[in-house]
Amino acid sequence: MLFEYSGYTGKYLRVDLTRGKIVEVPTEEWRARLYLGGNGFGTRIIWDEVLAGTDPLSPENRLIFATGPLTGTIWPSAGRLEVIGKSPLTGIYGDANSGGHFAPELKYAGYDMIIFQGRSGKPLYLWIEDDSAELRDASHLWGKTTWETEEIIHRDHGDDKIEIAGIGPAGEKSVRFASVITRGRAAARTGQGAIMGSKNLKCIAVRGTKDVKVADDEFYDYAYEIHQQILANDYTPNESRYGTPGLVTLMNEIGRFPTKNFQRGDFEFANDISAEVIERDFLVRRVGCFACPIGCGRAAEVREGPYKGIYTEGVEYETINALGARSWNRDMASILRGDFLCDSYGLDTISTGGAIAFAIECFEKGIITKKDTGGLELKWGDPEVVLQLIEKIARREGVGDVLAEGVRRAAQKFGNGADYYAIHVKGMETSAQDPRAQQSYILAHITSTRGADHLKGFPCIDESGYVDAAVERYGRQYLPEIVDGVSTKYKPMVVKDGEELGVIADSAIVCKFGTQFPPCYYWPELARGISLATGMELDVAELKKIGERIYNLQRCFNVREGISRKDDTQPKRILVEGGSGRAKGYSAGPLQDPMLDEYYELRRWDKKTGWPTRAIEELDLKDVADALEKIGRLPESQKKKF
Amino acid sequence: MSMAKRIVLVEDPPLKTCVGCRTCELACSFFHEKVFNPQKSRVQVIREELAISRPIFCVQCSDPPCAAACSQGAIVRNTKMGAVIIVEDLCTGCGACIEACPFRAIWLHPEKKIAIKCDLCGGLPVCIKYCPQRVLLYTEEGG
Numbered sequence A: 001m002l003f004e005y006s007g008y009t010g011k012y013l014r015v016d017l018t019r020g021k022i023v024e025v026p027t028e029e030w031r032a033r034l035y036l037g038g039n040g041f042g043t044r045i046i047w048d049e050v051l052a053g054t055d056p057l058s059p060e061n062r063l064i065f066a067t068g069p070l071t072g073t074i075w076p077s078a079g080r081l082e083v084i085g086k087s088p089l090t091g092i093y094g095d096a097n098s099g100g101h102f103a104p105e106l107k108y109a110g111y112d113m114i115i116f117q118g119r120s121g122k123p124l125y126l127w128i129e130d131d132s133a134e135l136r137d138a139s140h141l142w143g144k145t146t147w148e149t150e151e152i153i154h155r156d157h158g159d160d161k162i163e164i165a166g167i168g169p170a171g172e173k174s175v176r177f178a179s180v181i182t183r184g185r186a187a188a189r190t191g192q193g194a195i196m197g198s199k200n201l202k203c204i205a206v207r208g209t210k211d212v213k214v215a216d217d218e219f220y221d222y223a224y225e226i227h228q229q230i231l232a233n234d235y236t237p238n239e240s241r242y243g244t245p246g247l248v249t250l251m252n253e254i255g256r257f258p259t260k261n262f263q264r265g266d267f268e269f270a271n272d273i274s275a276e277v278i279e280r281d282f283l284v285r286r287v288g289c290f291a292c293p294i295g296c297g298r299a300a301e302v303r304e305g306p307y308k309g310i311y312t313e314g315v316e317y318e319t320i321n322a323l324g325a326r327s328w329n330r331d332m333a334s335i336l337r338g339d340f341l342c343d344s345y346g347l348d349t350i351s352t353g354g355a356i357a358f359a360i361e362c363f364e365k366g367i368i369t370k371k372d373t374g375g376l377e378l379k380w381g382d383p384e385v386v387l388q389l390i391e392k393i394a395r396r397e398g399v400g401d402v403l404a405e406g407v408r409r410a411a412q413k414f415g416n417g418a419d420y421y422a423i424h425v426k427g428m429e430t431s432a433q434d435p436r437a438q439q440s441y442i443l444a445h446i447t448s449t450r451g452a453d454h455l456k457g458f459p460c461i462d463e464s465g466y467v468d469a470a471v472e473r474y475g476r477q478y479l480p481e482i483v484d485g486v487s488t489k490y491k492p493m494v495v496k497d498g499e500e501l502g503v504i505a506d507s508a509i510v511c512k513f514g515t516q517f518p519p520c521y522y523w524p525e526l527a528r529g530i531s532l533a534t535g536m537e538l539d540v541a542e543l544k545k546i547g548e549r550i551y552n553l554q555r556c557f558n559v560r561e562g563i564s565r566k567d568d569t570q571p572k573r574i575l576v577e578g579g580s581g582r583a584k585g586y587s588a589g590p591l592q593d594p595m596l597d598e599y600y601e602l603r604r605w606d607k608k609t610g611w612p613t614r615a616i617e618e619l620d621l622k623d624v625a626d627a628l629e630k631i632g633r634l635p636e637s638q639k640k641k642f
Numbered sequence B: 001m002s003m004a005k006r007i008v009l010v011e012d013p014p015l016k017t018c019v020g021c022r023t024c025e026l027a028c029s030f031f032h033e034k035v036f037n038p039q040k041s042r043v044q045v046i047r048e049e050l051a052i053s054r055p056i057f058c059v060q061c062s063d064p065p066c067a068a069a070c071s072q073g074a075i076v077r078n079t080k081m082g083a084v085i086i087v088e089d090l091c092t093g094c095g096a097c098i099e100a101c102p103f104r105a106i107w108l109h110p111e112k113k114i115a116i117k118c119d120l121c122g123g124l125p126v127c128i129k130y131c132p133q134r135v136l137l138y139t140e141e142g143g
Helices: A029-035 A038-049 A102-108 A146-157 A189-198 A218-232 A236-242 A244-253 A275-281 A317-323 A332-345 A349-364 A383-395 A399-403 A407-414 A440-447 A467-474 A491-508 A523-534 A540-560 A572-576 A589-603 A614-619 A622-630 A635-641 B023-033 B065-069 B096-100 B126-130
Strands: A011-016 A021-026 A063-066 A081-084 A095-098 A113-117 A124-129 A132-137 A163-166 A180-182 A185-187 A201-207 A283-287 A297-301 B005-009 B044-047 B053-056 B075-077 B084-086 B136-140
Touching: A011 A132, A021 A132, A029 A038, A029 A540, A038 A063, A038 A081, A038 A095, A038 A113, A038 A491, A038 A540, A063 A189, A081 A102, A081 A185, A095 A180, A095 A189, A102 A163, A102 A201, A146 A163, A146 A201, A146 A332, A180 A189, A185 A189, A189 A201, A218 A236, A218 A523, A218 B023, A218 B126, A236 A244, A236 A275, A244 A275, A244 A317, A275 A283, A275 A297, A275 A332, A317 A332, A317 A349, A332 A349, A332 A383, A349 A383, A349 A399, A349 A407, A383 A399, A399 A407, A440 A491, A440 A589, A467 A491, A491 A523, A491 A540, A491 A589, A523 A540, A540 A614, A540 A622, A572 A589, A614 A622, B023 B044, B023 B126, B065 B075, B065 B096, B126 B136
Parallel strands: A011 A113, A124 A201
Antiparallel strands: A011 A021, A063 A081, A063 A113, A081 A095, A095 A185, A124 A132, A163 A180, A163 A201, A180 A185, A283 A297, B005 B136, B044 B053, B075 B084
């Protein structure tokens, strides 16, 4: 029987790397209806197949590359790839998302998703071409950078339209925050590249010439409307011209730009590493992802000096902060060089920068010395320190081998109070939002299902006051606090809404540039677009329910792994030290618990434990509630005992 | 003969450029075939270098080498618009026009195995309408 819904290819691949077997499976209708695609698909699969306590680097972990029903269509920015697996960095739910052109190509080749399991005895890559897939030897690719790998595959196959997603040396060595890279774009967070390396899988190469069909031709005109809506937004021209680096000076002004390992939220040399400097000294050309009306990438090249010749497809705000201000580095050329190295080796720039700043501070405080660093003096503001540590982490050399474990494990290893300087939530290094200066992030970082990260709740409206979007989305009654960065009022509602909108964006799959920043379109447009594409006739309430289902299931996965309220916390420094700029005098300590209480209430989770309750049955998750009850992690089941 | 209309790429790098988003491919394939499939698009975005992408499309030559190369007489000029058109029923998919095109702007349809190329969408090219970077323009000049 043919698959009922349009937008999907109607089949996916299961690849057992231990046995070298590939099976083609029809995409299940229940899976599409309940979990939509991308992030939702992956969440359900790891809940079902990755048992509690599984070592993320063992053959038993799964690694999922998923597309969504909008992938490959003309919907704005519908080219993103979702990668899901239990995280080697955090030991809980993990996912990563990247732009580029890989995901559409996978659909044109006839597949909605690929699920890997097992471990190959030798390096392999998966070659996919129009309804067929085979595992090939990758011995000649092992050790190569991501750029070299793409080049070799293009050359060997004689086709430069092949899209490739793969790992560099860091993933091969299972650096716990290794990324998956496609065309220099990174599915970076939570160490999905390390899972890939642990399975001896170098990359996936795909070429497709088949159709992606939609249910209703009106989809085409409606997508055009949304493209125009994005192009007409006041913030789009800036986003197109400067990309995310446009945020550097803005975030610095409000004290939200993490500096010196979160000692401060502003960097006195921020103007040296701004978007204007990139445009003036390094910009080659703007670059955009598949079907994107914004085009936020900016190819950059260093034309002189010690880092000459370096080239990236676009350094992001996060990377500028992570490899710049975070370690007091004001040398833009070195940041570009560092970005290039991270992309080439396959490292998450955010966690890499977090680990480097952590190491420098540990050195400053005397917790580690030259004996630990192989003679390297770790100083604030030294570009060479940043670059050398990137090399050491990627190769797991000396102190790099410790830092490659992530700051939480490295702090345990260093001891002597190093954990105070490990800025992470649940083991993932915090991204570049000083939560003290945008207090919705006090909550968003700690309720993110993958650890400290901006892209789950992604509460943008209180960043610099998107009043119009706030009124349109939530109503006038919440002004002015809802757009006030140093107010916690109404933020739990905003974060919860963002988390659900975010998982739908990651399942459809579309870029959050548009849904969240700039806030151009929202639930009604997504519901209509997905309905026209799939023929599912989803209204906003139903789509929100899918979002809630997926997010709750991610939380349940984490609860099954032992996560509870005690883990939902900002790191000590953020709890006790005050911030900068508008965050002066604000520490997260007094603010965190009231927000968390309100958030749990909105989610109908137990306030004491932070565990979901039987209420998840209303989200068609009865089997999940039963499973948690069995292991004593459902709040009501505990009550019954007493 | 009337002046031919044609599509031109107008860039002003580094800021105003084709960014390689391929929205034109998607609009084109949907307009012509009601599906999203870059292989069925009459415009193709190629990557010349890592960061440099460029759309390839027919410039509607005034003396088209593709038409001269076609043994079936399947390539003709639409007198109303001036577009150089492939008459599908006459095309055998031999590939002579593909070889003859100096702009590499003709290719084979992945299923029908006949040659396809830009036909100016009957007068209002959808790639121009959709291009978010506004680097595709319509001109009316001698080819």
